[in-house]
Amino acid sequence: MSENIIVYSCHVGKRDTPVEDGRFYVKGSDKFNSDRMNAKAPKILPHLYLPKHDYSIWVDANLELKVTKEELIEELGDYHCMVLKHRDRIHINDEITECKGLDSIENLEYHRNKSGVLGFCGLIIRKNSELCNQYNERWWAEICRGSSRDQLSFPYTLGKISKLVRVPAGLSPHTQYTKRNPHKNEINYDLLEKLYTKK
Numbered sequence: 625m626s627e628n629i630i631v632y633s634c635h636v637g638k639r640d641t642p643v644e645d646g647r648f649y650v651k652g653s654d655k656f657n658s659d660r661m662n663a664k665a666p667k668i669l670p671h672l673y674l675p676k677h678d679y680s681i682w683v684d685a686n687l688e689l690k691v692t693k694e695e696l697i698e699e700l701g702d703y704h705c706m707v708l709k710h711r712d713r714i715h716i717n718d719e720i721t722e723c724k725g726l727d728s729i730e731n732l733e734y735h736r737n738k739s740g741v742l743g744f745c746g747l748i749i750r751k752n753s754e755l756c757n758q759y760n761e762r763w764w765a766e767i768c769r770g771s772s773r774d775q776l777s778f779p780y781t782l783g784k785i786s787k788l789v790r791v792p793a794g795l796s797p798h799t800q801y802t803k804r805n806p807h808k809n810e811i812n813y814d815l816l817e818k819l820y821t822k823k
Contacts, residue, residue: 627678629693632670633685636663643688643805650674660772668764668774670750671757684746687802696749696801703787704756706749708799710742710775711791718742719776727771734770740779743788747802759785 635642636652636659650673653665666673670680679697683689689696700706713719719742720732750756759782766777791799 627697628676629679629681629697630670630674630677631681631683631689631693632666632674633683634663634666635685636660643685645688647683648674658772661767664767664772664774665764667745667748668767669760671752671760677752679752680748680750682748682750683802686805687746688805689802691801699789700749700751700787703785704751704753704759705782705786707743707745707778707783707786707788708747708801709788709790710744713742716740716742716776716779719773723771723773723776727773731771732773732776735766735776738777738780740783741788742775743778743783743786744791745775745778755785756782 630648631646632648632650633643634650634652642649650666652659652662654662655665656662667682670677670682674680679693679700681689681693681696696706710719713722716735716738720736723732750760763774763777763781766781767774770777789799
């Protein structure tokens with residue numbers, strides 16, 4: 625496979641230790657007072673934050689891939705995006721209930737009764753296509769209008785053009801693709817700066 629594939633994460637704040645697995649660490653936005661939103665911008669808008677690429681694979685900072693990037697792109701196939709289906713919930717209204725206390729009631733309620741199926745947005749495989757980028761921007765607009773909890777607005781934005789992979793019963797939310805590391809209290813900033821400048 626000759627395409628340019630970038631596996632990437634973003635560190636803002638002091639929650640996770642950088643992983644030296646070849647991923648690209650993109651610097652977050654500096655336009656918001658919220659660490660969550662500053663890290664969210666490159667997650668949602670890879671076409672604006674990454675170097676030239678054909679495909680991007682977003683991996684939450686506390687996750688490690690258990691498969692190769694080429695295997696993920698092969699599974700993506702002709703779709704513009706691929707995520708895992710949420711293991712525990714299907715509907716946005718159920719996710720709103722789960723997120724109470726994590727954002728304001730007003731922001732959460734903005735998404736109530738919207739359509740679509742929940743995805744797990746800790747792993748996002750995307751084609752750098754005009755169509756996908758348009759849906760990325762729709763997703764970002766909804767996050768800015770409503771809640772920063774991106775799984776609430778994914779189903780009716782980028783989710784419309786996405787392949788959703790079912791999580792087999794009995795497996796963790798990350799199935800065969802990733803493993804989860806515990807969040808850390810401190811980041812090794814010397815290592816992080818080195819990883820930022822790899823590309």
